[in-house]
Amino acid sequence: MRLKAALLLSALVAATACSPARAQNPADPNLTGTLKKVKDTGALTIGYRDASVPFSYLDGNQKPVGYAYEICLKVADAVKAHLKLEKLDVRLNPVTSATRIPLIANGTIDLECGSTTNNTDRQKQAAFTNTHFLTATRFVAKKEKGLDKTDDLKGRTVVSTSGTTNIRQINEINAARGLGMRILPAKDHAEAFLMMETGRADAFVMDDVLLAALVAGSKAPEAYTISSEAQSQPEPYGIMLRKDDAPFKAVVDAATAALYKSPEGKALYDKWFTQAIPPRGINLKLPMSEPMQKAFANPSDSADPAAY
Template sequence: MGCSQAPEKAAETTGEKAAAPAEKAPAKDRIEAIKERGVLVCGVKDAVVPFGYVDEKTNQIIGFDVDVCKYLADELGVKMETKAVTSATRIPMVAQGSIDIAAATMTHKLSRDDVIDFSITYFMDGQKILVAKDGGINSVADLAGKKVGTAKGSTSEKNIKAAQPECTVLSFEGYPQAFLALKQGKVSAVTTDSTILLGLKNSDENPDNWVIAGDYISAEPYGLGLPENESNFRDFVNGALMKMWRSGDYQKIYNKWFGKDTNYYLPLTWQMELWP
């Protein structure tokens, strides 16, 4: 029996409001338009720790992706604004011009590249499953006949169906909603990239109740989503990312969110593509 997919409705998340939209500028270079506007508008997740989430003290969106966007804004000499996106809305928002960049845990896939452009890889991860510690599930093989939660519009939907055809996938508005379903017993596992799962687990009141199980299901190279066919802007973003890596600023930002002293420790084991 094939793996079916049943969408599950959940409340939309909200985040920091952007003061200015990212207007399309067909007659003008986007970099010039951003500088005139004085703002780089970045689409980021607002409920995915530690990439993008709302700081309870300031009510502002913070996280690894936000800091990457802030670096790019500084390189342009402008302010940064954030707009909350989900896995389902991030590509349409880039394509429609409501944001300049999507820094939103987005895997660079050829199918997505038909709609928008991407930067070079700026983060590497892989997909796993999050399960109850004493739930008897130790690998994807154990999910046969089980329900698995993930987020709408994510690569995780297709990847888990390919890895375990005998499961049923429930797609939620976001990963927090999928994790809630796991805690309520509505699904037997949540699947997405391992660092996102780590964020869900360690943000819970009882993190020891949950384990990230099994081998990697897939490799997930993250790229920044960019407007289609705007090569000057793409060249700027790629150049800024490489500068950030060479200067050590990338490693500082990375260690801030994924270093040994954090709850989301992930050793930096890959090398960014660097052009001579």
């Protein structure tokens, strides 16, 4: 009897010791996918780029900063609130253009924060939340030349980077509209900008955000202007997340839509595109375009350029 009583007491002590642990992490049958993973681990992992200025890059202290990175931090706050977590561990994981999709797919990262284009091919492998930036093909020229519209390039010498969609687009425009441009290929963006800078070309055609970065980093940023008219349809950038995870995407979509529609969204854009940014204090001087204003007013995860 004494032995049975001792065994029973031991069993009760063991059960009592285990019960608080179970109570601290109760199973939630309503949670699946990323939300369940975050709830179970108390952590959400952000994939960041180290040199995608101004979207996601390392500052002077080798810490991630940037426009898309800050958006991801806002999403993390929304996930924490949705799951009613007292604390959420936001973990950081570097990614590259080659690793970003595989690391999303295999669960290493939960959000990819950079300058990733949302297109139909990528939507076969991953999901995207609402568009946070629209790039487009434009041209940069010296202000003194007074070039701003596509028709202003008639009869001009124009350069673009070899092998890009941009040089294909400007060649197609040239042929379709009979503008008589002389279009030169450059081996890279730096060479193309130098050709425009030194007068060997009147204009350099490329993604507007890349042109803005080149102008900002030049010796005399005030000497150049980027065309107000685009030579292509808008190309949407979005925060990437795992495919077929509707509950998590709903939380992320709601968080980004609320941010973009609010004055805070416009302020965040201005912080990274119209003001001096670390570590060199360059200013991209890229005010929010009309399509971008529309995209913020009516948030969308569409990959179709025509939607913008």
